[in-house]
Amino acid sequence: MIIKRNIMLIGSMGSGKSHFGRNLAERKGWQFVDTDRVLEGRFGLPIAEIFKKIGEKAFRRAEMDVLKKVCLYHEAVISVGGNFPIEHRTLKVLKKYSYIIGIRAAQFRIVSRVNRRIGKRPTMDYNNVHAFVHAMIQSWKPVYKQCDFVLDTTNGRTYDFMQRIEDELVSSGVQFKARRQPNDMNNGDDKESSQELKLNNSVTRNTNDSRIPKKIEAHKRTSHTLGSNKVGSNTSCCDKRRKQKTSNQAGKGRKSEAISKQRTPQGGNGYEKNRNTNKRRRRTWHERRHQSAN
Numbered sequence: 001m002i003i004k005r006n007i008m009l010i011g012s013m014g015s016g017k018s019h020f021g022r023n024l025a026e027r028k029g030w031q032f033v034d035t036d037r038v039l040e041g042r043f044g045l046p047i048a049e050i051f052k053k054i055g056e057k058a059f060r061r062a063e064m065d066v067l068k069k070v071c072l073y074h075e076a077v078i079s080v081g082g083n084f085p086i087e088h089r090t091l092k093v094l095k096k097y098s099y100i101i102g103i104r105a106a107q108f109r110i111v112s113r114v115n116r117r118i119g120k121r122p123t124m125d126y127n128n129v130h131a132f133v134h135a136m137i138q139s140w141k142p143v144y145k146q147c148d149f150v151l152d153t154t155n156g157r158t159y160d161f162m163q164r165i166e167d168e169l170v171s172s173g174v175q176f177k178a179r180r181q182p183n184d185m186n187n188g189d190d191k192e193s194s195q196e197l198k199l200n201n202s203v204t205r206n207t208n209d210s211r212i213p214k215k216i217e218a219h220k221r222t223s224h225t226l227g228s229n230k231v232g233s234n235t236s237c238c239d240k241r242r243k244q245k246t247s248n249q250a251g252k253g254r255k256s257e258a259i260s261k262q263r264t265p266q267g268g269n270g271y272e273k274n275r276n277t278n279k280r281r282r283r284t285w286h287e288r289r290h291q292s293a294n
């Protein structure tokens with residue numbers, strides 16, 4: 001049985017990823033995540049503006065960062081940006097969690113779709129859309145070959161496409177793992193999840209191990225830091241504390257010894273002097289009684 005967490009739609013610009021992603025999520029009652037919208041939310045700017053502000057390299061890094069996080073979502077339909085350079089290595093990691101659907105369309109259809117909103121796609125050459133789209137489709141061909149399923153959206157109704165996807169999911173036998181519920185803590189799902197994340201620590205850091213109480217975590221962190229970076233000072237700190245404790249106890253012993261020496265009838269007036277501190281102290285009722293008994 002194939003088990004995945006979510007469905008991811010990849011494909012060239014204007015192929016219909018966002019359009020079908022939204023519809024599919026609605027149909028399945030799942031959440032819809034569009035990496036373009038996530039980025040826009042993060043930067044508070046439209047895609048083209050983000051591009052202008054931070055440049056293509058930083059944009060791709062930010063996009064990758066979003067992808068690494070959202071690919072771990074459960075029961076989500078995720079639409080990826082249309083110019084995301086999906087390499088074999090990236091796709092392999094994404095496939096571990098996501099059922100990958102490649103969305104494609106014929107050149108003429110893509111040209112008509114991208115021409116609807118000129119300027120929205122920062123890397124698109126709007127002066128030469130046909131040639132640009134042609135080259136883009138060629139570059140996507142090898143990627144579609146690695147998808148779990150490819151949907152051609154050139155002609156047809158959205159409803160029918162949704163039905164085709166559902167049929168394909170049934171025939172492929174893929175099952176989607178639901179998000180862990182709080183009372184499922186001991187069913188091993190949580191353990192598996194953190195192992196997966198550790199295995200792919202290039203994907204994301206495991207920060208959601210809620211089983212470790214915060215105090216213990218903080219303690220662990222402190223002892224780790226002290227233990228690894230400042231071994232000497234940690235040891236001496238403990239030693240100092242231990243020594244102080246011992247000397248306090250010893251001090252108490254000496255004090256009581258000094259007092260007991262004064263517990264003599266010669267002590268007289270109900271007061272006694274501590275030889276160490278040279279201070280006078282009123283004896284307690286018990287001490288006075290004991291003294292008089294002596």
Ligand SMILES: Nc1ncnc2c1ncn2[C@@H]1O[C@H](COP(=O)(O)OP(=O)(O)OP(=O)(O)O)[C@@H](O)[C@H]1O
Pocket residue numbers: 011012013014015016017018019020036079080081082083113114116121153156157158
């Ligand atoms: N099957 C369809 N029927 C009618 N309109 C469609 C269909 N598919 C996509 N569109 C329209 O085409 C345009 C581009 O589609 P969409 O934004 O979904 O593409 P995309 O693959 O997400 O593109 P990008 O990679 O740029 O984000 C949108 O205006 C969308 O409404």
Ligand SMILES: O=C(O)C1=C[C@@H](O)[C@@H](O)[C@H](O)C1
Pocket residue numbers: 013014036047080081082083084120121122123124
């Ligand atoms: O031109 C581009 O590089 C982009 C265009 C849009 O399709 C976006 O989906 C994408 O994130 C970036």
Ligand SMILES: [Mg+2]
Pocket residue numbers: 017018019034036079080081082
């Ligand atoms: Mg889109």
